[in-house]
Amino acid sequence: MKTFVYIAIILIILIYKGFTLYLSYLNHKFRKSSLPIGFEDLYDEEKYEKFQNYHGDNFKLNFRFLIIETLVLLILLVSGFFVWVNQIAIDLTDNLAIQFLIVLFAYYLVFFIVSLFSKYQSSFFVEEKYGFNKTTKKLFIIDRIKEFFFTCLFIGGAFYGVFMLYLKAGKLFFILTWAGMIFIMILVNLIYTSVIVPVFNKLTPLEDSSLRTKINEFATSVGYNVKKISIMDASKRSTKLNAFFSGFGKTKRIVLYDTLVEKLTEEEIVAVLAHEIGHNKHKHIIFNLLQSVVLSSVYILGIMLFFNLEIISEAYGFSGINYGFNLIIYFILLEPVMLVLNLFMMKISRTFEYQADAFAANNYDANFMKNGLKALAKENFSNLTPHPLYVKFYYSHPPLPDRISHIDQLKKDES
Secondary structure, X not given: OHHHHHHHHHHHHHHHHHHHHHHHHHHHHOOOOOOOOOOOXXXXXXXXXXXXXXXXXXXXXXXXXXXXXXXXXXXXXHOOHHHHHHHHHHHHOOOHHHHHHHHHHHHHHHHHHHHHHHHHHHHHHHHHHOOOEOOOHHHHHHXXXXXXXXXXXXXXXXXXXXXXXXXXXXXXXXXXXXXXXXXXXXXXXXXXXXHHHHHHOOEEEOOOXXXXXXXXXXXHHOOOOOOEEEXXXXXXOEOOOOEEEEOOHHHOEEEEEHHHHHHOOHHHHHHHHHHHHHHHHOOHHHHHHHHHHHHHHHHHHHHHHHOOOHHHHHHOOOOOOOHHHHHHHHHHHHHHHHHHHHHXXXXXXXXXXXXXXXXXXXXXXXXXXXXXXXXXXXHHOOOXXXXXXXXXXXXXXXXHHHHHHHHHHHHHHHO
C-alpha cells in the first residue's frame, strides 16, 4: 500500500503538471498572426508583431520554469529531503509545533529561491525588453525581502495557529479554524488598501479635479458613495494599467494606478470604474465572499483528513505521521482539484464580468467602456486570441473581443 501511495502521488503530480504545460502550449500556438476582425485599429503591424513576440517570450520563460519547479519538487520527494529536514528539526527542538513549521519553512524556502530566478528574468529580461518594467534591481530585492518576511510572519503564523488548534481544540477544531479563516479573509479585505498596499506602494489622495468630479457624479447617480479615491505609484514597477476597489462600508476605497490616469481619458477611467461599481451593484463581492466561505470549509476538511493519513508520511520514508509533510502533500494535491473547480469558478467569474460591463455600458457610456477596455488591452499587451480551452481553466475575465461583442449586442437589443 505504501508503494501504491508513493507512485500515485508522483503520477498525479506528473499528470497535473503535464496537463498545465499542454494548456500553456495550446494557448501559445493559438496566437494568430493577424488581429481579430474589428480590432485592426488597436495595433499597427509593427506593434502587433511586438505583442506576438512578448507573449512568445513569456510562454518560453513560464514553460521553462514550470519544468524546473516540477523537477525540483520530484527531487525533494524522492531524495528523502523532508525526512532529513525533519531530523534536523527534531535535533533542534522537542516542540512539535516548531518542528512542523521548520518542515514547512524548508519547502517554502526552496521554492522561494526558485521563484526568485523566475521573477528576476520576467522583470529584467522579458518585461524590460518590451518596455513594461520600471523596477530597479534595488527595488526588486527590497520587494522580495518584504515578500519573504510577510509570508513567514503571516502565513507561517496562520499555519502555526491551525496546527495548535488541531493539537488542542479536539472536536472544536473545524469550527474554530473555519471561524479564524473567515475572520482573516474579512480583515484582509478591510485593511488591504490602508495597511498592506502602503508597504509596497505610495498612495496619494486624488486631488480635486475634473476627474474626481466626474467619478463622484457618476457614483452618486447610481447610489454608490465613495469618499476615498487614491492614486498608486504603480509606475515605479511597471507601465501596465489597472484600477481596483477594496473594502466594505466605510472602508470602501477606489485605487487608480498612476499609469491608468496618464494613459486613459477621464471618460474612459470613469467607464472602467463604472464596471467595478457594477460588480458591487450585482452583489458579486458578497457572492465571492460566500464562495470563499464554502471553499474554506472544504480546505479545512481536507487538512483534517490529511493530518490523519499516516500512510502518506510513511510512504516517503517517515517512521510515523509527519504533519508538516502531510500538509505539503495536501497543498500539492489540491492544485489539480482546484484546476477542475476552476472550470466552474472561472465561468461564474466571466459571467460576472459581462454583467459589470453591461452595468457600465447602460449606466454610463458604451463607447467609453469599449474604448477603455481596448486601451487597457493595448497598453497591457493582453492576449486577444487565447485558446478556448485555456480560457475555460484560467480566464476570470472574458477575452477582449468577446467583451466588446457583448457590449455591442446590448446596444443592438436596445435599439
